[in-house]
Every structure is written in structure tokens, then in C-alpha cells.
Amino acid sequence: MDVEAQKPDCSKNFIGGQWRDPAQGEYYTNEDPARQVPLGEVAIAGEADVDHAVHAAREALNGKSWGRMSPADRGRLLWRIGQTIRERGEYLALLESLDTGKPYTEALHGDIPHAAGAFEYYAGWSNKITGEVLPIPSSYVDYTRHEPLGVVGAIVPWNFPLQMAAAKIAPALATGNTVLLKPAEQTPLTAMALADILSELDVPPGVVNVLPGFAATGAALVAHPGIDKITFTGSTAVGKSIMRTAADTLKRISLELGGKSPNLVFDDADLQRAVRGVATGIYYNQGEMCTAGSRVLVQDSIYDQFMDAFLAALRDLQPGDPLDKNTRLGSLVSQEQFARVSHYVTLGQQEGATLALGGAPGADRGYFFPPTVFTEVQPHSRLAQEEIFGPVVAITRFADEAQALTLANDVNYGLAAGVWTTDLARAHRVAHGLQTGTVWVNTYNALWHEAPFGGYKESGHGREGGRAGAELYTQTKNVCIRI
């Protein structure tokens, strides 16, 4: 496929259905991390562009073509967006792989169908968010309506760019809102390709606006009084700063933040499945996942057996060209991320953990990092407590179920956890004891549009997916009529 011929134009903002030069005329160069070559010039949206987009989004909200579109028609439109994403799967997967360094195959079979699925799933919700008629005295009629919040600012990260954008835009549109999307600076390509699709499908102007840029662009969205809600996925530090800034305009916010998810392997686990699941849990997407199972807790009695099988399973997992269809581990997204992962490897050694595998990057070009395993990791060390966002796993032993739960919960994060056991009662007991928004038992990273996803503790607020995901973008009005 000739990507050059079809690469979306990132040098403009997509505002009110049109591609517009950034008001301040500022641009940056986007990089393909695996080859360390430029991918093209990208617009930097400033405050004036954000303001322009807010007006376009507000106009669409109040206008005839979107504001008065029936919920069923909105659903049909969302469905067509999902279908078009599927039809362009290979193209979009290629863009995603070039931009992020992730394996093309994983983008093709993971990110892109998942993004399409979000639009298809929420297409169905468009006309199924219903209010209630309430049982009050018969001299009154009282009913509720779930109305859109208004203009939504969606700020997304670089690890699953289109998938994250879809997870926010689809429910926001299904419930009648309009959106300003701020892609991560590292990965604007599929956001602009999505703008192309929306434009071709005649989504009314201003319903979705795309504003590339850095932190300052995101911050301009958070500060703008014309934006009613911010939906954010990214780091906990930025999530906290968004929450502080959003207080000034009392914006609603939902935050899907970092994690340090534990994977608990009990002595009654199916060992082969556990080894596969733990490896996928940490190394899928180069470990650049908020759900990465980056802490593995293994019961003493099977520790040696597990470690032998785990290290053997990693022998063939080496980073390679993301565009090679057999590659399962691509490049990290950026030089910055590479430096961060390298820093944690040094730190782990300084903290006295044992480097059992990996640690030393090999390639002279691209930000490739091998699967890295630390054992004998002290539970309170930074390696065991802080999010690395790379292919580095911290392994710690435990004696019994009580200790496993204590260790698992002893972090500030609470996004997800994995449990490997064949004891049904233990599966439920441990699932109930884990302080995380998602618990996977004998599986990992099984994410469904139907299921709520989000964090406990410092992993965030709100749930994406399912009914809860749609309700993030509505507000309830009570109408009371005296008869």
C-alpha cells in the first residue's frame, strides 16, 4: 500500500467540517519511532483554534442537522462510521503502526476493529437511553430525560490512538453531544484519518473537531469555559492537573489514568495458561498499556516452576520491524519513552532487584526494548510502585492468599488485576478483595465494549463502556407537571 499517497494531512486543524491552518502558524514534525524518520508536519492548535472549534461545536449542537437529528438517525450515522473504519482497516492499521511503533498485525486485529466496534456498539445506544416516569401523587406527572452535556473535550494518549478516540467520541455522539478531539502529539495520524472519514460521511460540520498539538492544546481545552466536559485518558499526573483546572469552570470530568496492575499466580493455576496470560499481560503493545500486568505475584510453592516456564516462553519474543507480519513486539513510541524505560531498568538494579532477563536495548535504530524481567522485587520499591509503561515486569513472591491480596492492593493505583487459579471459591474471594475497577480471572486484557472499564483509587473516575460509558455524556433533567 502506498501510504505516502494516502497519508492524511496533519498540517491543518479540522474545525467546523473544514481543514484550517493553525491560527498561530505553528507546526512540529511527527516521527516514525521504529525507523526514526519524519512522518510529516503537524499543526499545533492554539487557544484561538480551540475557541474557534468550541464555537463550531456549539453551533452544531444547537443547529438543525445535528441538534435536531433523531436518535435513531444518529445511530445509523455511528454505525456507518464503524463500518467505514472496518473497510479501511489495513490503511488505518498501517498509519497506527507507523505512528506508534506497534506491530501492524496487532493494530489490524486489535486497535482498528476495536475502534470500529465502539461506534457500532454505541450506535445501538443512541435510541436506548431512556428516562423514567416517576410514581408520585396522581395530581402530577414527573419524568426524567437524559440530555447531552453539550461540548465535550476528548484528550487521548498515544498508546491506542484511534481506539481511545473512538471510545470517547462514539458514546459522546450517541448521546447527542459534539466533540473536540485532541490527539496525543506523538500520534496524530489516525485522528486526522478519522476526520477524513467523518467528512466523507457528511457528519454535520462542527460535530467532531480535531485539534492536534501538545500539552498546551489540551490545557486550552480544559480551561475553555465553552467546553462542558473533559474526557481524558493519560497519566495520573496530568489527570490531577486537569481536575484542578477543571474546577475553575466546574466542568464535568472523567479520567482513565495510570495503573500498576498485579497478576496473581496461585499454586493451583493452570501453569501454561498463566504463563501465556502473564506474558501477554505485560508485553502486549510493548507494555505501553494502562492495564499492563506489570507486577506479577507468584505463590512460593510454584515459584521456580513458574519462573522456568515464563523465562522459556519469552525466549522467542524479541522486538522486530513493526510492519513485519510476524512481529509481536514493536518499537516504543518515542525517545522520551525509551529514556523512561531505560531509567527504570537502572533504578531496579540500584534498588537491589535481580535482572533476570533483558534490560539492554539492542537495535541501533528505533526505540526497541526487549522483554525485561526483574525478580525478587521489594514491594515498596519504586519498581514495584510506579508506572513504567514499557516491557518491564516486577516479580515478587507471596506465601498465601491473604498476603497476595495485601501486596496486590498496596499501591496507589487500582485499574485492573489478573488472577490465575482453578479454585472457583478462591477466584471469587480474591476478585472481591482486589481494589481495582476490573478483575480478570484466567484471562487478561479481555476488554469489551459491553463492559464498564475504569479505575479505583488514582487510576481515575468514571467508567467507559456499556451503559455507564454512555451515561458519562448525559445529564438528567427532571420534569414535573401539575395536572
Ligand code: ADP
Ligand atoms: P503520557 O505520559 O502517556 O504521554 P500524558 O498524560 O502526558 O500521557 O498525555 C496524554 C494526553 O494528554 C496527550 O494528548 C497530551 O498532549 C495531553 N496533555 C498533557 N499534558 C496536559 C495538560 N496539562 N492538560 C491537558 N492535556 C495534557
